[in-house]
Amino acid sequence: MSAAGPLLAVEDLRVSFSTEDGTVHAVDGISYELAQGATLGIVGESGSGKSVSSLTTMGLTRAQGADISGRILFGGRDLLSLPESDMRAIRGNDIAMIFQDPLSSLHPFFKIGAQLIEAVRAHRDVSEASARSRAVELLGLVGISDPRRRVEEFPHEFSGGMRQRVMIAMALANEPKLLIADEPTTALDVTVQAQILALLERLQGELGMAIVFITHDLGVVAEMADRIAVMYAGRIVEMASAELIFSAPQHPYTWGLLRSIPTLAGPREQELAPIPGSPPSLIKRPSGCHFHPRCAYSQPEHAVIDPPLEPVSLKDDHQVACLLSAEERQQIWSELEASQGPRPAPTVPQGAGE
Amino acid sequence: MTRYIIRRLLWGALMLPLVSALTFVLFRILPTGEPARLRAGNKASPTVIAELRVDLGLNRSLIEQFWLYMKGIFLHFNLGFSYYSDASVKSLIFDRLPPTISLVAGAALIWVVSGVAVGIISAVRGRSKLDRASMGTALVLISAPEYWLGLIALYLFAADIGQVKVFPGAGSYTGLTSDPWQWFTSLILPWLVLAATNAAIYARLLRGSLIEVMGEDYIRTARAKGLSERRVILRHGLRSAVNPVLTILGLDIGVLLGGAVLVETVFDIPGIGRLNYDAITHSNFPIVQGTVLAAALFIIVANILVDIAYAYLDPRVRFS
DSSP states (O other): OOSSSOSEEEEEEEEEEEETTEEEEEEEEEEEEEOTTOEEEEEOOTTSSHHHHHHHHTTOSGGGTOEEEEEEEETTEEGGGSOHHHHHHHBTTTEEEEOSOHHHHSOTTSOHHHHHHHHHHTTOOOOHHHHHHHHHHHHHHTTOSSHHHHTTSOGGGSOHHHHHHHHHHHHTTTOOSEEEEESTTTTSOHHHHHHHHHHHHHHHHHHOOEEEEEESOHHHHHTTOSEEEEEETTEEEEEEEHHHHHHSOOSHHHHHHHHTSOOSSSOTTOOOOOOSSOOOOSSSOOSSSTTGGGOTTOOGGGGTOOOOOEESOSSSOOEEOOSSOHHHHHHHHHHHHHHHOOOOOOOOOOOTTO | OHHHHHHHHHHHHHHHHHHHHHHHIIIIISOOOOHHHHHHOTTOOHHHHHHHHHHTTTTSOHHHHHHHHHHHHHHHOOOOBOTTTOOBHHHHHHHHHHHHHHHHHHHHHHHHHHHHHHHHHHHHTTTSHHHHHHHHHHHHHHHSOHHHHHHHHHHHHBTTTOSSOOBOOTTOOOOTTTOHHHHHHHHHHHHHHHHHHHHHHHHHHHHHHHHHHHTSHHHHHHHHTTOOHHHIIIIIIHHHHHHHHHHHHHHHHHHHHTOOHHHHHHTTOOSHHHHHHHHHHTTOHHHHHHHHHHHHHHHHHHHHHHHHHHHHHOHHHHHO
């Protein structure tokens, strides 16, 4: 792997599924890069294609008869052109993934230890005994106390947060270069969410892996992500550093996401502003800008012209797909901010128990 | 775990007297033939019949009869005697047990192996031509009555009446100890006929169960670990999908040990089903009663074994 290039480069990825109702365009031409050890937040509503793009990176949409095009370069190799056997050697080894629902993501019939050992031995030719001691070590690493005893327990003897820690331990079994976290805190209590986020940050610091963090909640990735990509209807509609997404967001959809996060700083009577309407069907997408039916600032021609993802300005690495002019966006956002008072980047409760 | 097993055993011990009492009610209280008259034959005089009623204990009150009956079963393991031959029902059942066990065990082996194999292939290759073909065949086999399949098998392959004389036909059963080869060949057709319907049911059951399990989140986790698809299916998928199959297997074997009546009759195998069939046609109630009790015992024991196997397979059962 060349040290200079990005760890992961997704180029014009398109994933669609043929169904009885028509073709579902789950991912529609997305591109992004991720450097080693960096964190990318992918944010969007359900059905925006964020999970499908990551499952495709893992090679897990192939078997579902997905129609895939574009390139996913991982360390310079195009994962989409790899045979299944090579892809399997990467899955769980160089690229690992954790999922939304820790309660259903572990096999209910196997002991935690056995599931961890299996993850180790899928890629390492080591003895049962050394894989077991690695399993104990991994449980300790993710902050589970008394790991020697707990490897002998079954998933149903663990709480939701503890099971997510086990999932993280399993993902880290072979020290992956890239961890894909697909809504890893969504199913958990708020305090447990904070613990899991703190754990992921700590582990990233210790192990130096890159993270793709998928969430529907901008607040969750505010602290962790270096860059944030906002997805809508299978496309990236805005991408920038985390600071810029919060300080100078450009896309009306991003504004909507930001304004629907509650803050502790604002006045109590301040109401959250939900985004009207619901995510579009990925089979029959709206014409022109896919967001125009829900956009408060849409003009008649926005129903016709499909905006490309373009740099906002020359100096910042900030891209947006919006038909409004830069001046219009600037003005609308400052008015929105003024009407609501200052909106600091939302913070998540810090590291209880970590 | 031990407590769980003890609880299951106690439950079984409670079921047995209940079933015994129920068979008593069925055969003594509900209107049936007059046992003494059956025993005495067509031209017996009323005096002979009256004497026989005393001999058989039929002149006592129902409560008294019930008490003697239950005492016989549970204290002396005495199931009564055949009206016709005076042979003890217990020994008749024990004599007929080996053929039935031979038939059921061999057929079960065939239907489990083939049903599970076809079920897995159909689930993995869902909606393929292979899947559709095997599920179509399964539907035909499930719909075909066993006696019809048996007669067709004899018509086609039996050594005496068959079109292609390959396998020994009806009535050729020999004990395993007296002639192992003859035992084996005589059971091939009955095994296949008994297995056919069940294999089809098991294949469909496992297919449905496995397709459902393969959509679970923990299967995605297994794939994300980088396991081979083979290991994902056989270790992670099958482990969960096999539970409903196990349940029905326990019950099927329990029921069939109580007598595979149709297959034993068509192939003239001297098993419990055949014994029961003959007893019913001759109103030989002690034998019917005995076979019903034996069948109930098998089903209860099979149920307990299934429950215990469940606890081994699913850790969540052990703790609840």
